[in-house]
Amino acid sequence: MIFTLKNTFTEIGSATLFAKQFFKEVFIPPYEAKEFLKQCYVIGYKSLPLVAITGFIMGLVLTLQSRPTLVKFGAESWLPGMVALSLIREIAPVITALICAGKISSGIGAELGSMKVTEQIDAMEVSAINPYNYLVVTRILACTIMVPILVIFADAIGIIGGYVGINIHGDVNFYRYLTQILQSLEFLDLIPATIKTFFFGFFIGMIGCFKGFNASNGTESVGKAANSAVVTASLTIFILDMVAVQITDLFF
Amino acid sequence: MIKEKENTEPKKTKEKSKTPIIQIKDLHKTFGVDNEVLKGVNLTVNQGEDLVILGRSGSGKSVTIKCIVGLIVPDKGEIKVFDEDVLNLTKPELNEIRVRIGFLFQSGALYDSMSVRENLAFTLKKHKRELTAEEVENEVIEALDNVGLSDAIDKMPSELSGGMQKRIGLARTLILKPEIILYDEPTTGLDTITSREISELILDIKHKRKTTSIIITHDMACAKLTADRIMVLKDGVIHAEGTYEELEKDEDEWVRSFFE
């Protein structure tokens, strides 16, 4: 028990140092623009279908589930606003981040882990190329930028899903649906929700890279790196979300 | 000049007149709690010399050469490369030395997300930014020609056999024209004919580019062809040292067993 606790703290310590190095190296040339764009493509574009499907289902299901309660109180007209609000504030960021933890964090963990195990990272190191700069900085940066974009995309698709959900029981004009949403939405709802997605993105990338980069030797450690990247990233997302909600609560 | 002397002097005294390029003194390394791999390795490689290191699997040969390039930090000891103290250099200083050293990994260590062309061009582009795309391409083709694999240029590493990966790894190591080359088992896993070609390539590079090398191998044919001097690693120290002919007739049966 004490041993695992000690391990956890050691790990948090080295992860912090690992993250610190990111801020040190992100501003120093050489900038790996090409690798960065490639990672944006891999991380962002390739996750679109998955995020679209989950986003749509979230909107649809949320609408169908909330409807009976609101109908009971005769407040059916609140439905679009309520669904949009919970989507944008909470559900889309968290679910999308969790999906990214599963897809991106584990992907990075496995990729860098296998590079580590097959000595590719060492090969970069001995040819005087900074593997941290080339592999880690690009990936963390790409995640930090792409995850918020994916969340906004999920918001939009979720709202469309909500529209479909509403139309199962009634016939609402899309323009009217959007007006109802915009009426209940305030600009301040968007800001904290968007800010926290940058943190989600950063940690998804950072944890995947950290686990992969520190994979021990042997092929089985690649699987371990991928697996523990998902677990750690998911847990981190929940903790961050809790902190974010508390902070938002204080200020707004 | 030293060079003129070389030719006139007999082989035995030749080594003495040469400048040491790699010097290792009293190198110790322990992994984990009790896996003491190196227990005081001493070795010197002179300018233009090919040193072959022999030893049982797991005796710490790879660890030794990884210490030279700073991939593994030893617990104790001194390593000098080009008269620089490798263990006390800053990162940029170390990188300056690393560019002058080629390292062939035992596993090949090709970047598996890149094609063969990109694998070779990657390091070249990073270090010689002044080269045009065409020049890079020419260098890549030439390097692949050297190892006899020019038609693999558009393949991905996963499409290559183990031996081909090894040769591409060698081409990648040689493309920067390093002054020191550390070969970790360059011929393991290759058929006898290819092994011989690789050994001859190593010899050829040494003569053409005047490189200094350390070659780790289990392949005695390769050792015989390339070695100016052989060292045998046992129990974490250099157990025997000499030319191929000397060690072949060594009184220690264990040393002789390598040559059977």
Ligand SMILES: Nc1ncnc2c1ncn2[C@@H]1O[C@H](COP(=O)(O)OP(=O)(O)OP(=O)(O)O)[C@@H](O)[C@H]1O
């Ligand atoms: N990064 C590392 N972490 C922990 N132990 C290591 C590491 N690298 C090597 N070792 C240990 O050091 C010992 C020597 O390994 P090394 O790779 O140098 O052997 P070798 O002489 O090259 O053998 P082979 O001929 O099989 O390649 C082994 O017991 C290995 O377990």
Ligand SMILES: [Mg+2]
């Ligand atoms: Mg080895």
